[in-house]
Amino acid sequence: xxxxxxxxxxxxxxxxxxxxxxxxxxxxxxxxxxxxxxxxxxxxxxxxxxxxxxxxxxxxxxxxxxxxxxxxxxxxxxxxxxxxxxxxxxxxxxxxxxxxxxxxxxxxxxxxxxxx
Amino acid sequence: xxxxxxxxxxxxxxxxxxxxxxxxxxxxxxxxxxxxxxxxxxxxxxxxxxxxxxxxxxxxxxxxxxxxxxxxxxxxxxxxxxxxxxxxxxxxxxxxxxxxxxxxxxxxxxxxxxxxxx
Numbered sequence: 589x590x591x592x593x594x595x596x597x598x599x600x601x602x603x604x605x606x607x608x609x610x611x612x613x614x615x616x617x618x619x620x621x622x623x624x625x626x627x628x629x630x631x632x633x634x635x636x637x638x639x640x641x642x643x644x645x646x647x648x649x650x651x652x653x654x655x656x657x658x659x660x661x662x663x664x665x666x667x668x669x670x671x672x673x674x675x676x677x678x679x680x681x682x683x684x685x686x687x688x689x690x691x692x693x694x695x696x697x698x699x700x701x702x703x704x
Numbered sequence: 705x706x707x708x709x710x711x712x713x714x715x716x717x718x719x720x721x722x723x724x725x726x727x728x729x730x731x732x733x734x735x736x737x738x739x740x741x742x743x744x745x746x747x748x749x750x751x752x753x754x755x756x757x758x759x760x761x762x763x764x765x766x767x768x769x770x771x772x773x774x775x776x777x778x779x780x781x782x783x784x785x786x787x788x789x790x791x792x793x794x795x796x797x798x799x800x801x802x803x804x805x806x807x808x809x810x811x812x813x814x815x816x817x818x819x820x821x822x
Contacts, residue, residue, distance in 0.1 A: 619807075630708075630795055630812030630813055632812070633810065633811075644807040646806060679749065681749075688801075690801050690808045692751055693810060697748040698747045
Protein backbone atom coordinates (compact mmCIF):
# COMPACT_ATOMS: atom_id res chain seq x y z
CA UNK A 589 0.00 0.00 0.00
CA UNK A 590 1.03 3.58 -0.53
CA UNK A 591 2.74 5.48 2.23
CA UNK A 592 2.28 9.08 3.24
CA UNK A 593 2.81 11.47 0.37
CA UNK A 594 3.45 15.20 0.44
CA UNK A 595 3.50 17.88 -2.21
CA UNK A 596 5.25 19.87 -3.33
CA UNK A 597 8.59 18.37 -2.32
CA UNK A 598 10.28 21.75 -2.62
CA UNK A 599 8.82 25.22 -2.38
CA UNK A 600 10.56 28.57 -2.72
CA UNK A 601 8.61 31.60 -1.61
CA UNK A 602 9.37 35.26 -1.40
CA UNK A 603 8.95 36.80 2.02
CA UNK A 604 5.35 37.83 2.50
CA UNK A 605 3.85 35.24 0.15
CA UNK A 606 1.31 32.66 1.27
CA UNK A 607 2.07 28.97 0.78
CA UNK A 608 0.02 25.78 1.00
CA UNK A 609 1.54 22.37 1.69
CA UNK A 610 -0.39 19.18 1.07
CA UNK A 611 -0.34 15.84 2.86
CA UNK A 612 -1.98 12.59 1.74
CA UNK A 613 -1.96 10.17 4.68
CA UNK A 614 -2.02 6.41 4.50
CA UNK A 615 -5.52 5.37 3.49
CA UNK A 616 -7.78 4.76 6.47
CA UNK A 617 -5.48 6.36 9.02
CA UNK A 618 -7.44 8.29 11.58
CA UNK A 619 -4.66 10.45 13.00
CA UNK A 620 -2.57 13.01 11.16
CA UNK A 621 0.30 15.08 12.53
CA UNK A 622 2.34 17.99 11.16
CA UNK A 623 5.91 18.62 12.27
CA UNK A 624 8.47 21.30 11.46
CA UNK A 625 12.14 20.36 11.11
CA UNK A 626 14.72 23.13 11.10
CA UNK A 627 18.11 22.44 9.58
CA UNK A 628 20.19 20.17 11.80
CA UNK A 629 17.39 19.71 14.33
CA UNK A 630 14.84 17.07 15.19
CA UNK A 631 11.22 17.50 14.07
CA UNK A 632 8.98 19.58 16.29
CA UNK A 633 5.25 19.08 16.63
CA UNK A 634 2.89 21.59 15.08
CA UNK A 635 -0.64 20.19 15.10
CA UNK A 636 -2.77 17.05 15.29
CA UNK A 637 -6.00 15.90 13.61
CA UNK A 638 -8.26 13.03 14.51
CA UNK A 639 -10.28 12.56 11.33
CA UNK A 640 -11.43 16.09 10.45
CA UNK A 641 -11.16 17.49 13.97
CA UNK A 642 -8.10 19.51 14.88
CA UNK A 643 -7.65 18.45 18.48
CA UNK A 644 -4.23 19.87 19.22
CA UNK A 645 -2.64 22.94 17.70
CA UNK A 646 -0.38 23.79 20.59
CA UNK A 647 2.74 23.66 18.44
CA UNK A 648 1.74 26.19 15.81
CA UNK A 649 4.27 29.02 16.17
CA UNK A 650 1.99 31.90 15.23
CA UNK A 651 -1.43 32.76 13.87
CA UNK A 652 0.12 32.84 10.41
CA UNK A 653 0.05 29.03 10.47
CA UNK A 654 -3.23 27.32 9.71
CA UNK A 655 -4.02 23.66 9.05
CA UNK A 656 -7.14 21.86 7.91
CA UNK A 657 -8.35 18.37 7.09
CA UNK A 658 -11.93 19.00 5.97
CA UNK A 659 -12.91 15.46 4.93
CA UNK A 660 -10.74 13.55 7.33
CA UNK A 661 -8.24 12.50 4.71
CA UNK A 662 -6.01 15.00 2.88
CA UNK A 663 -4.61 17.80 4.99
CA UNK A 664 -3.25 21.21 4.04
CA UNK A 665 -0.87 23.33 6.08
CA UNK A 666 -1.06 26.98 5.11
CA UNK A 667 1.45 29.62 6.06
CA UNK A 668 0.44 33.23 5.49
CA UNK A 669 2.86 36.11 4.96
CA UNK A 670 5.89 33.83 5.09
CA UNK A 671 8.98 34.95 6.97
CA UNK A 672 12.56 33.76 6.63
CA UNK A 673 12.33 31.93 9.93
CA UNK A 674 9.62 29.73 8.39
CA UNK A 675 12.28 28.08 6.20
CA UNK A 676 12.31 24.43 7.23
CA UNK A 677 11.18 20.97 6.21
CA UNK A 678 7.53 20.34 6.98
CA UNK A 679 6.79 16.71 7.73
CA UNK A 680 3.43 15.01 7.79
CA UNK A 681 2.79 11.75 9.64
CA UNK A 682 -0.25 9.51 9.99
CA UNK A 683 -1.19 6.71 12.33
CA UNK A 684 -3.94 4.16 12.28
CA UNK A 685 -5.77 4.83 15.51
CA UNK A 686 -7.22 7.88 17.18
CA UNK A 687 -6.29 9.99 20.15
CA UNK A 688 -6.07 7.24 22.75
CA UNK A 689 -4.29 4.68 20.59
CA UNK A 690 -0.71 5.99 20.70
CA UNK A 691 -0.12 4.14 17.44
CA UNK A 692 3.15 4.38 15.54
CA UNK A 693 3.42 7.39 13.25
CA UNK A 694 4.53 6.93 9.66
CA UNK A 695 6.09 9.90 7.94
CA UNK A 696 6.01 11.36 4.47
CA UNK A 697 9.06 12.68 2.59
CA UNK A 698 8.46 16.25 3.69
CA UNK A 699 8.23 19.59 1.93
CA UNK A 700 11.34 21.73 2.05
CA UNK A 701 10.26 25.38 2.26
CA UNK A 702 12.76 28.12 1.54
CA UNK A 703 11.71 31.72 2.14
CA UNK A 704 13.84 34.32 0.39
CA UNK B 705 7.29 17.92 29.70
CA UNK B 706 9.27 15.30 27.86
CA UNK B 707 12.87 15.57 26.71
CA UNK B 708 15.13 13.39 24.56
CA UNK B 709 18.88 13.85 24.45
CA UNK B 710 21.16 12.43 21.79
CA UNK B 711 24.57 13.60 22.88
CA UNK B 712 26.41 12.33 19.81
CA UNK B 713 25.99 14.84 17.01
CA UNK B 714 28.06 12.99 14.42
CA UNK B 715 29.77 9.59 14.30
CA UNK B 716 32.02 8.16 11.62
CA UNK B 717 32.90 4.50 11.42
CA UNK B 718 34.61 2.28 8.91
CA UNK B 719 32.43 -0.28 7.21
CA UNK B 720 31.94 -3.52 9.19
CA UNK B 721 32.59 -1.80 12.52
CA UNK B 722 29.91 -1.91 15.21
CA UNK B 723 28.44 1.39 16.36
CA UNK B 724 26.13 2.40 19.22
CA UNK B 725 23.91 5.45 19.14
CA UNK B 726 22.95 6.80 22.55
CA UNK B 727 19.56 8.09 23.64
CA UNK B 728 18.59 9.41 27.07
CA UNK B 729 15.04 10.49 27.82
CA UNK B 730 13.15 12.36 30.53
CA UNK B 731 9.50 12.03 31.42
CA UNK B 732 7.41 12.01 34.59
CA UNK B 733 4.85 9.68 33.08
CA UNK B 734 4.91 5.99 33.84
CA UNK B 735 3.37 4.93 30.52
CA UNK B 736 5.38 6.03 27.56
CA UNK B 737 6.69 4.81 24.23
CA UNK B 738 10.13 5.09 22.70
CA UNK B 739 11.00 5.05 19.03
CA UNK B 740 13.93 5.12 16.67
CA UNK B 741 13.62 6.59 13.19
CA UNK B 742 16.15 6.72 10.36
CA UNK B 743 16.36 9.76 8.06
CA UNK B 744 18.40 9.05 4.92
CA UNK B 745 19.48 11.91 2.65
CA UNK B 746 16.15 11.66 0.81
CA UNK B 747 14.56 13.16 3.92
CA UNK B 748 11.82 10.70 4.80
CA UNK B 749 11.73 9.47 8.38
CA UNK B 750 11.72 5.68 8.36
CA UNK B 751 10.31 3.89 11.39
CA UNK B 752 12.69 1.34 12.93
CA UNK B 753 11.35 0.30 16.32
CA UNK B 754 8.82 1.05 19.06
CA UNK B 755 9.07 0.02 22.73
CA UNK B 756 6.67 0.65 25.58
CA UNK B 757 7.75 1.54 29.09
CA UNK B 758 6.64 -1.79 30.52
CA UNK B 759 8.74 -3.93 28.24
CA UNK B 760 12.46 -3.74 29.00
CA UNK B 761 13.41 -6.73 26.90
CA UNK B 762 16.17 -5.97 24.48
CA UNK B 763 15.35 -6.52 20.84
CA UNK B 764 17.37 -7.69 17.89
CA UNK B 765 16.41 -7.34 14.25
CA UNK B 766 19.09 -8.49 11.87
CA UNK B 767 22.10 -6.23 12.35
CA UNK B 768 20.11 -3.86 14.57
CA UNK B 769 19.67 -4.20 18.31
CA UNK B 770 18.19 -2.01 21.00
CA UNK B 771 18.99 -1.80 24.71
CA UNK B 772 16.25 -0.28 26.87
CA UNK B 773 17.18 0.45 30.49
CA UNK B 774 14.65 2.27 32.65
CA UNK B 775 17.14 2.57 35.51
CA UNK B 776 19.26 4.92 33.43
CA UNK B 777 16.44 6.26 31.20
CA UNK B 778 18.30 5.12 28.14
CA UNK B 779 17.28 3.48 24.88
CA UNK B 780 20.45 2.83 22.91
CA UNK B 781 20.70 1.53 19.37
CA UNK B 782 23.51 -0.67 18.07
CA UNK B 783 24.30 -1.46 14.47
CA UNK B 784 26.50 -4.51 14.04
CA UNK B 785 28.83 -4.83 11.06
CA UNK B 786 27.85 -1.42 9.70
CA UNK B 787 27.32 -0.88 5.99
CA UNK B 788 27.47 2.21 3.79
CA UNK B 789 23.68 2.05 3.41
CA UNK B 790 23.40 2.69 7.15
CA UNK B 791 24.66 6.24 6.62
CA UNK B 792 21.84 8.52 7.75
CA UNK B 793 20.62 10.68 10.60
CA UNK B 794 19.05 8.63 13.36
CA UNK B 795 16.43 10.07 15.69
CA UNK B 796 15.26 8.81 19.04
CA UNK B 797 11.75 9.92 20.02
CA UNK B 798 9.34 9.67 22.93
CA UNK B 799 5.60 9.96 23.41
CA UNK B 800 3.33 9.46 26.39
CA UNK B 801 -0.05 7.81 26.55
CA UNK B 802 -2.92 10.24 26.15
CA UNK B 803 -3.84 11.75 29.51
CA UNK B 804 -6.67 14.07 28.61
CA UNK B 805 -4.82 16.93 27.01
CA UNK B 806 -2.84 17.43 23.85
CA UNK B 807 -2.15 14.43 21.68
CA UNK B 808 0.45 11.72 21.34
CA UNK B 809 2.89 13.91 19.49
CA UNK B 810 6.47 12.73 19.35
CA UNK B 811 9.27 14.54 21.15
CA UNK B 812 12.47 14.04 19.18
CA UNK B 813 16.14 14.29 20.02
CA UNK B 814 18.38 16.37 17.78
CA UNK B 815 19.58 13.29 15.94
CA UNK B 816 22.92 11.57 15.38
CA UNK B 817 24.45 11.70 11.93
CA UNK B 818 26.13 8.39 11.15
CA UNK B 819 28.64 8.16 8.34
CA UNK B 820 29.87 4.73 7.35
CA UNK B 821 33.07 4.93 5.35
CA UNK B 822 33.77 2.17 2.82
